[in-house]
Amino acid sequence: LRPAAARVAAASEPELLEWARRAASFDRQAAESLLLAVGPAMVRTIRKVLGPRAPDVEDVLQEASEGLLGALRTFKGECTVRHFACRVSVFTALAWRRTVSFRGGQDLSVATAEAAERSTSRDESPAEEVLRARRREALEMLLDELPAPQAEVLVLHCALDFSIDEIAAAVGRPSETIRSRLRLAKRALRERIGASTELAELLEARS
Amino acid sequence: VIGADRPCPDDLLARARAGGLSELERRALTAHLVNCGACATSAAVAALFREGGDSLPADASIVARVARRAGAQHAAGRRAPRWSGRAFALATVTLLLVTSGALAWVGRQSGGGLRSIFHRRVDAPTRAETDHRSQRRPASVEIAPLPPALDAVVDQPVVSPAKRRPAVARLAGASVREPPTPNAAALFADANATRRRGDLRGAVSLYEVLRRQFPATSEARLSAISMADVLLDLGSPARALDAYGAYLSENASGSLREEALFGRTRCLHALDRGPDELDTWRALVREFPRSAYAPLGRRRIAELQR
Numbered sequence: 001l002r003p004a005a006a007r008v009a010a011a012s013e014p015e016l017l018e019w020a021r022r023a024a025s026f027d028r029q030a031a032e033s034l035l036l037a038v039g040p041a042m043v044r045t046i047r048k049v050l051g052p053r054a055p056d057v058e059d060v061l062q063e064a065s066e067g068l069l070g071a072l073r074t075f076k077g078e079c080t081v082r083h084f085a086c087r088v089s090v091f092t093a094l095a096w097r098r099t100v101s102f103r104g105g106q107d108l109s110v111a112t113a114e115a116a117e118r119s120t121s122r123d124e125s126p127a128e129e130v131l132r133a134r135r136r137e138a139l140e141m142l143l144d145e146l147p148a149p150q151a152e153v154l155v156l157h158c159a160l161d162f163s164i165d166e167i168a169a170a171v172g173r174p175s176e177t178i179r180s181r182l183r184l185a186k187r188a189l190r191e192r193i194g195a196s197t198e199l200a201e202l203l204e205a206r207s
Numbered sequence: 208v209i210g211a212d213r214p215c216p217d218d219l220l221a222r223a224r225a226g227g228l229s230e231l232e233r234r235a236l237t238a239h240l241v242n243c244g245a246c247a248t249s250a251a252v253a254a255l256f257r258e259g260g261d262s263l264p265a266d267a268s269i270v271a272r273v274a275r276r277a278g279a280q281h282a283a284g285r286r287a288p289r290w291s292g293r294a295f296a297l298a299t300v301t302l303l304l305v306t307s308g309a310l311a312w313v314g315r316q317s318g319g320g321l322r323s324i325f326h327r328r329v330d331a332p333t334r335a336e337t338d339h340r341s342q343r344r345p346a347s348v349e350i351a352p353l354p355p356a357l358d359a360v361v362d363q364p365v366v367s368p369a370k371r372r373p374a375v376a377r378l379a380g381a382s383v384r385e386p387p388t389p390n391a392a393a394l395f396a397d398a399n400a401t402r403r404r405g406d407l408r409g410a411v412s413l414y415e416v417l418r419r420q421f422p423a424t425s426e427a428r429l430s431a432i433s434m435a436d437v438l439l440d441l442g443s444p445a446r447a448l449d450a451y452g453a454y455l456s457e458n459a460s461g462s463l464r465e466e467a468l469f470g471r472t473r474c475l476h477a478l479d480r481g482p483d484e485l486d487t488w489r490a491l492v493r494e495f496p497r498s499a500y501a502p503l504g505r506r507r508i509a510e511l512q513r
Contacts, residue, residue: 028282028462032274039270040262047263048256058269059403065277132258139255158249159256161221182217186245193248 011037016081024072035065038085042068045086048159049093049143051136056096064092079169083162087170090155094148097140138199142189150185153178215239215246224253268500272466276432279462283392283425391421395430407437428454432463435470444477465495472507485511 011019016037022030039061046060054060068088075084143151156162156170164182168175193199219236222228228236240247398413414434418427435450451470454461461467468491475484485508492504 023278023281026282028278031281032278035274035277036270039274040266043266043270044262052258052263058273061269061273062277063403065273066280069277069281135255136258139252142252154249154252155256157217157221158253161224161253163218163221165218179214179217183215183245186215186249189252190245190248 013080013082017077020072020075020081023069024075031069034081035068038068038082039065041082042085042089045089045160046093049090049155050097051140060093060096061089063096064089067092078172079166083166083170086160086162087152087156090152090160094143094151094155097144098148142192142199145192146185146188150181150188153181154185154189157182215243217246217249220246220250220253224257268503271498271500275463275466276429279429280395282462283429391417391424391426394421395426398430399433402433402437407441410434410437411441428458428461429463431457432466432470435467435474439470439473439477444474448474448478465491465498465500468494469498469500472504481511 011033016034019030019034019037023034042064043057043061046057046064047054050057050060064085068085071084071088075081079087143155146154152171153167156167157164162170164175164178167182168178171178216236216239219228219232223233223236240250394413394417398410398417401413402410411434414430414437417424417430418434421427431450431454435447435454438444438447438450448471451467451474454463454467455471458464468487471487472484472491475481475487488504488508488511491498492501492508495501498504
C-alpha cells in the first residue's frame with residue numbers, strides 16, 4: 001500500500017534516507033514515496049528559478065526527479081535528502097533555463113509575464129503585476145549571465161536560504177570554495193546592476 | 208564582529224530571511240548592509256526570489272503525477288542495466304578468447320590452420336559453391352564503380368557520415384531509413400527528450416515507433432501514458448483517449464492506472480462525453496480513494512450528477 005500523502009509529506013530524515021537507499025536499488029515504491037515527500041520542496045525550488053508561473057514546471061520536475069533517482073547511488077548522506085533534492089532541482093532548472101534560452105525556442109520571460117498577467121490570485125494592480133514581471137525578467141537575466149556554479153550557489157543561498165556549510169555539503173565542495181563562488185556572484189551582480197539604470201530602478205522599486 | 212575587513216556574514220543573511228536573528232545580530236547585520244554593497248545587492252536579489260516560489264494548488268497533483276511516472280521509469284530501468292566499463296572489457300576479452308579458440312579448433316580439424324580456412328573460402332571455392340555461383344554471378348566479382356553522381360557526393364568534404372547517408376540514398380533513389388534504434392530503453396529516452404525539447408509531434412512519433420517495435424516491453428507500456436499526455440496537450444483528445452485506453456487494457460493493475468484514469472476523464476471532458484466521464488471518475492475515486500485527484504473527482508462527480 002502507498003503511504004498516506006500526509007505521512008509521506010511529513011517524513012523524517014531517517015525515513016527519507018531509508019527510501020533513498022531502497023530507491024537506489026530500484027525499489028519503485030520507495031522511489032515514489034521519496035518523490036512524494038521531497039517533491040513539494042522541489043517544485044517550490046523550480047518555481048523560484050523559473051518564475052512563479054513558468055509553463056514547464058512539470059517537465060522540469062520530471063527531469064529533476066529522474067536526476068535525483070539516478071544520483072542516489074552516489075549519495076553518501078553528507079547533507080539531508082531534502083537539501084540534496086533541492087540542489088538537484090536548482091541544477092536542473094538552471095540547466096533547463098540555459099538550454100531553452102540558448103535554443104531561443106521559447107521566451108520564458110514573456111511566458112512568465114503573460115502568466116502573471118493572467119493571475120487573479122494576488123491583490124495587485126495591473127501596474128504592480130507588470131512591475132513584478134519585469135523584476136522577475138531582470139532576475140532571470142542576471143542569473144543567466146552568471147557562470148553556472150555561481151548561479152547555483154546564489155540560488156541555494158538567496159532563494160532557499162541555505163547556509164554556507166549546507167551548500168558545501170549539498171554541492172560536495174569545500175566551504176571556502178562555496179564562499180568564494182558566492183562572493184564572486186554577488187560582485188558580478190552588483191557590477192551588472194550598477195551598470196544598468198533600469199536594473200537599479202527595478203531593484204529600488206522592490207525595496 | 209562584522210567589520211569591513213571581515214568576510215561577509217552570509218549565514219547571518221540567510222538566517223535573517225528565516226527570521227532567526229537575535230537583536231544584537233540584527234543590528235550588526237543592518238550596520239554591515241549599509242557599508243557592503245555586495246550584501247545589499249544579495250539581499251535585494253533574495254527579496255526578488257521571494258516573489259516567486261509559492262506553492263500553487265496544482266502542485267500536489269503535479270508532484271503525484273511525476274512521482275508515479277519517474278518511480279515507474281526508475282524501476283523499469285533496472286531491467287536494462289548499463290554495462291560498467293570493467294564488465295564490458297571482461298566480456299570483450301572473453302568473447303575474443305572464445306572466438307579465437309573456436310577458430311583455431313576448426314582450423315586444426317580441417318588440417319590447415321586458420322590460413323587454410325580463409326584461403327579455401329576465398330580462393331578455392333568448393334565445387335558446389337562454384338556451380339552455384341556460376342549460375343548467378345560472373346566469374347570474377349569486382350566492386351562496381353559508383354555512379355558519377357554518387358562519386359561527387361562522396362568526394363565532397365562532408366563532415367558527418369550521418370548527414371552523408373541520406374544524401375547518398377536520395378541520389379541512389381533508395382528510401383531514406385533512420386539507423387535502427389538499439390533498444391526500447393534508448394527509444395523511450397529519445398522520445399522523452401524530444402518531448403522535453405518541446406517537439407510534441409516528434410515525441411508522439413517516437414512513442415508510436417517504440418510501441419510498434421517493442422510492444423512487450425515495460426517502456427512500451429509506459430509510453431502509452433506519456434504519448435496520451437502529449438496528445439492531450441496537442442489537442443487530440445480522441446487519440447489520447449485511445450492511448451489511455453490501451454494502457455488500461457494492457458495493464459489491468461499497472462502502476463500508472465490512476466494516472467490513466469485521470470487522463471481518461473480529461474479526454475472525455477474535452478470530448479463532452481459526460482456520462483463516460485462520470486463513470487471514469489467513479490472508478491478512479493473507488494479504486495484510489497486517497498489519490499491526489501480524488502477531491503477533484505468527488506467535486507466533478509457531484510457536478511455531473513446534477
